Amino acid sequence: MKVAMIGWEYPPFKAGGLATHCYGLTRSLADKNVKVDFYMPKTKHSAKSDKPNLFIKEVGETEVFPYDRPNVKELEGKFYDAVYKYNEMVVSSVKGKYDVIHCHDWLTMKAGVELKEKTGAPLVITVHSTEYDRSGWLSPNQWFIDLEKEGMQKADKIIAVSHFTKRVIIDKYGIDPNKIEVVHNAVYPICEGQKKDIVLFLGRLTIQKGPEFFLKAAKKVIEYKPNSQFVVAGMGDMLPKLIDQAVELGISNKVIFTGLISDEEVKHIYGISSVYVMPSVSEPFGITALEAISAGTPTIVSKTAGVAETFKNCLKVDFWDTDEMANKIVSLLKYKPLHKTISNEGKNEINLFTWHRVADRTIDVYRRTI
């Protein structure tokens, strides 16, 4: 079986779960004798394959950073042009015969649809997030929604990363449920480090990820346990606002904002943290929760996050309920037997979340389209 897969990020370049997913999926597919050509935009760091069945094909540069939100009118025109240009480049560079075209999220959907029409190969798309998620359900942009909807309608099969996302695809995009399969994400485990009393937030500092709720909970925890330390790791448009918020709450001496950190630093901080909090407003899956848990770090996630519907050994809160979030953070710091049990049970359960399983499920989906 030969697959043309179209993405827009791949380690070492990585902005979100999509890159992590493509990396794990393509490598495990290659191990299972599926030939994969992975098309992506050229970046400063060139991506390499370590598998004989997997080729990374970089197709020229693009200015588009897919998680940026085009707010200013002027920018919009340029932004959309760049997206169309990238998709045209992909379409013209895909040559040869493929059994399946597989795209990930909105940025590649135009190319996917065109390639399906050009080559006649079936189209599979994976939905890692929708415009509704990325906008935190506040002011979704119709341009993205239309793009996503067209891709979903023309796809032969859709892979959703959670039942939560499947629901959104049915309810908001009006897609036939029978076309949608749920495949939960996986993780390459991370080493456990020497634990410190650090409570960690790690992710893009955007409205979707709910970092402001993390700071509100931090305030309550610090009042109760003045020795606790909070880390906000990652970049995003909310950073200045969050720094102001920490000052206003009077906790700026207890909160470290790391800015952008390297892969190695990410692994290190997961390893030494005592609690990981993922208070996302809207989270189709949330691979970072699996990463933290694999490093033996007890994790508190939003009740609605995709990971919460499948992973048992974690704590769940409503993202807005910062009292309960603080209650759980303090309990994890205060009660060692709780920390130990959830950490150990979590690491056991992580063993079930492998990319080989994701690849198997994905191959099942391919087979049903051919």
Add this chain to the structure above:
Amino acid sequence: MCTGEQYKMTSVCIYFEVHQPMRLNRFSVFNIGNKNNHHSHYFDKKLNQQIFEKVAKKCYLPTNKLILDLIKKHDGKFKVSYSLTGTFIEYCETYMPELIDSFRELFKTGSVDFIEETYYHSLSSLYDELDEFEDQIKQHNKMIKKIFNYKPRVFRNTEAIYDNRIAKKISDMGYQGIITEGSEKILNWRSPNYLYKPINTDLKVLLRNYNLSDDVGFRFSAKLWPGHPLTADKYATWMSHCEGDLINLFMDYETFGEHHWDDTGIFDFLKHLPGEVFKHKHIDFVTVSEAIKRYNTVGEIDVPWAISWADEDRDVSTWLGNDMQVACFNELKNLGRSIKQNKNKNLLKTWRLLQTSDHLYYCSTKGLNDGDVHAYFSHYDGPYDGFINYMNILQDLKQQIH
């Protein structure tokens, strides 16, 4: 054990556990030690009332009525035994006194027996000293005496937890029989369908036939089970093929109408069971007291480590299987001395209500990954929530004592 023709009499001994715990209120870590706290607020009155009334309507009331009808229909030859916990009776007294009347009416038939246990359905049998265990049994004894003017002869510990030490204590307290699980761990090749004697004391041990008990208790509505659908005549035929003196069918009373809803046919099954059993001339029904009077022990059992009827493991790991559970258990146990010195009766009562084993059951992480029965019985969002809430309350209680 279930083959061959036989002409010898075999008795069926049915016993139901009837229990409701006092579930806890949400209690945040920030709440610990607040001046306005009162320990009576630990319990979620509204939720408890709701669940009790729901289960009463679905199970207790209709099943009591059905059993009374069956006893009358079969001239008192259909017999059952009950173990009513103290917390269950307190629920009845508060919300549904007529339920106690219906148990009284059952008892008046002479075909119903009551079993002793700890008032609070606790794990006090596993404490280092057995004085609290004894106190709770005596309290249960007093309650049964007051309501039914009766003194039970047979004891059944919380979830059939049993070891040599417990057997010795129960024998010393004057009981003639004790109930536990018919586990291979203690029987090896031997059959559970006889009475046995503890290695260290004189007492008759009734062993639960877990295959036949679980056919009803767990598997009745499992469509994938080869025995499904289980009918009364099929079940009676299985029992008629069993060798031995005594088939002990022990299960939760909530089996009827609660664990298996009305529409599974569970009440029809019960309704036809006595009639189908009496078609086999060599089978009759006995209460637990009659069982130990009629039959003699055939061998000894030696149980140095506690067993129970819970989960696949049939040990105490359901309540003490992880660090969180052990921490809560120890915390609670260690409060005992200061609580008793404190001489505050209400505080003592609260401490005992917190000993109900269900609170630890909610913190079990066993089989979490396969999402098994534990989740069904818990009002918490998982064992970790259960632990946080329970431990926060224990911390508050500790501060209230000092």
